[in-house]
Amino acid sequence: YVLIQEGTKVKGEVAFKEGLYNEKTAVDTVKKVFALIAEEGTRNCIVCGRPFSSPVKKLQQAAYPPVTKIKSLSGVRSYKDGEVYSFKEYFEDFCPTCYLIGLSEWSDDGIIYRTIPGEKSTLFLPRLNSLEALAKFKKSYRPLLNKSSRYRNIRVKEGSEETENPSGSFSTLICFYEKFFFGVDKKEVIGKSWVMMEVPFGAVKNIKLSVIDLAESTLRVIKELSNEKISTYKEIIAEIFFFYDNPKGAPVDWDLTGKIRENLSEAILKDDFRSFARNLLPRKGGRVGYSKDTRLNIEELIYIWRLRYMGIPKEKIDIVKSVGNIVAKASKNNPSLLYKLDKTKNIDTFWSVLREISRKLIGFDENDRKMIKPTALDGLIQLVKDNEDRWKEIRDLLVVYSSMYYAIGGMKEEKENE
Numbered sequence: 001y002v003l004i005q006e007g008t009k010v011k012g013e014v015a016f017k018e019g020l021y022n023e024k025t026a027v028d029t030v031k032k033v034f035a036l037i038a039e040e041g042t043r044n045c046i047v048c049g050r051p052f053s054s055p056v057k058k059l060q061q062a063a064y065p066p067v068t069k070i071k072s073l074s075g076v077r078s079y080k081d082g083e084v085y086s087f088k089e090y091f092e093d094f095c096p097t098c099y100l101i102g103l104s105e106w107s108d109d110g111i112i113y114r115t116i117p118g119e120k121s122t123l124f125l126p127r128l129n130s131l132e133a134l135a136k137f138k139k140s141y142r143p144l145l146n147k148s149s150r151y152r153n154i155r156v157k158e159g160s161e162e163t164e165n166p167s168g169s170f171s172t173l174i175c176f177y178e179k180f181f182f183g184v185d186k187k188e189v190i191g192k193s194w195v196m197m198e199v200p201f202g203a204v205k206n207i208k209l210s211v212i213d214l215a216e217s218t219l220r221v222i223k224e225l226s227n228e229k230i231s232t233y234k235e236i237i238a239e240i241f242f243f244y245d246n247p248k249g250a251p252v253d254w255d256l257t258g259k260i261r262e263n264l265s266e267a268i269l270k271d272d273f274r275s276f277a278r279n280l281l282p283r284k285g286g287r288v289g290y291s292k293d294t295r296l297n298i299e300e301l302i303y304i305w306r307l308r309y310m311g312i313p314k315e316k317i318d319i320v321k322s323v324g325n326i327v328a329k330a331s332k333n334n335p336s337l338l339y340k341l342d343k344t345k346n347i348d349t350f351w352s353v354l355r356e357i358s359r360k361l362i363g364f365d366e367n368d369r370k371m372i373k374p375t376a377l378d379g380l381i382q383l384v385k386d387n388e389d390r391w392k393e394i395r396d397l398l399v400v401y402s403s404m405y406y407a408i409g410g411m412k413e414e415k416e417n418e
């Protein structure tokens with residue numbers, strides 16, 4: 001992820017072209033930079049605005065990653081006709097202080113990173129209001145990172161050389177918080193805001209920067225799960241798979257599994273239960289599955305994340321589960337009912353899907369009938385009536401549990417057929 005041009009390798013190790021990162025030239029380079037900083041000048045730095053005399057180097061990604069070769073993306077504007085408004089000198093106006101700070105930043109061992117070779121690197125930079133708080137926060141989590149690991153640096157656990165292997169950016173962040181709440185004792189400063197820097201692979205690196213502000217409540221969910229010794233990343237996200245319905249070779253679609261894990265992580269971090277539910281739906285050719293232990297962990301996550309917040313007591317969830325079971329049975333050979341349920345946009349269509357579910361009950365065979373609780377449907381109708389303004393959340397809960405039973409049903413059948 002380091003955006004410094006690489007030079008010839010030294011004894012098999014990556015070496016950088018930048019003088020500051022070369023053992024032989026570092027001292028001289030630092031001297032030169034400080035001499036330039038000491039000079040008084042009249043030019044203004046484009047990054048910090050301070051006056052300076054002359055630059056060490058022009059503005060490059062090595063010292064300021066967001067700058068790109070596409071001038072317009074770097075703020076360069078010029079108009080030909082009428083008023084000429086040009087920032088031609090833009091890349092030259094970069095002061096030696098900013099150069100030094102910018103380049104040194106790569107040696108910071110408090111940056112969380114994840115590189116997926118051939119695709120992209122993601123870096124997480126904590127955002128805090130004071131430098132003191134930033135330093136404290138970084139200090140608290142540094143032991144969780146392994147700076148000598150090339151592609152990813154979150155340790156499996158403190159003291160271990162092994163690092164976690166999340167499938168994407170958001171799963172990296174959720175993995176970090178899991179370790180943070182498990183491993184860091186003094187939680188005086190908890191960073192909730194991050195700059196996520198995504199660096200694509202290839203010659204032209206147009207960096208994507210986004211700010212992620214996490215809600216207090218979101219972090220509380222991950223924290224409470226760790227209090228119950230449940231790892232949000234390791235025992236939930238990383239235990240969810242996409243299974244092919246009729247596998248010819250490997251039973252798991254790993255590409256899709258990675259995408260689903262990433263989407264689920266993003267949904268949790270952005271407090272988006274709708275997206276969480278939709279990502280558990282079966283898809284063409286397969287279904288999202290997990291073990292029984294993972295299912296219990298997901299249920300605990302849902303309880304802490306949604307039910308308690310919605311004020312729905314734990315017992316009431318049995319009603320939603322039972323109806324989910326009915327939907328799964330009715331969708332056994334054709335998940336269209338499940339998709340229809342997921343797509344309901346207003347409470348009237350939701351009622352009509354519930355009526356459709358009730359009609360499907362008539363067609364159930366002896367076997368299926370034994371395994372369901374038809375009265376649950378009345379219970380659910382009452383639950384929606386009592387919480388009309390929350391019908392969407394109830395729909396999403398029903399989607400989650402229907403998908404869950406759909407997946408279990410599929411797996412049971414496969415076993416029976418074996």
Ligand SMILES: [Zn+2]
Nearest residue numbers: 045048095098
């Ligand atoms: Zn500057």
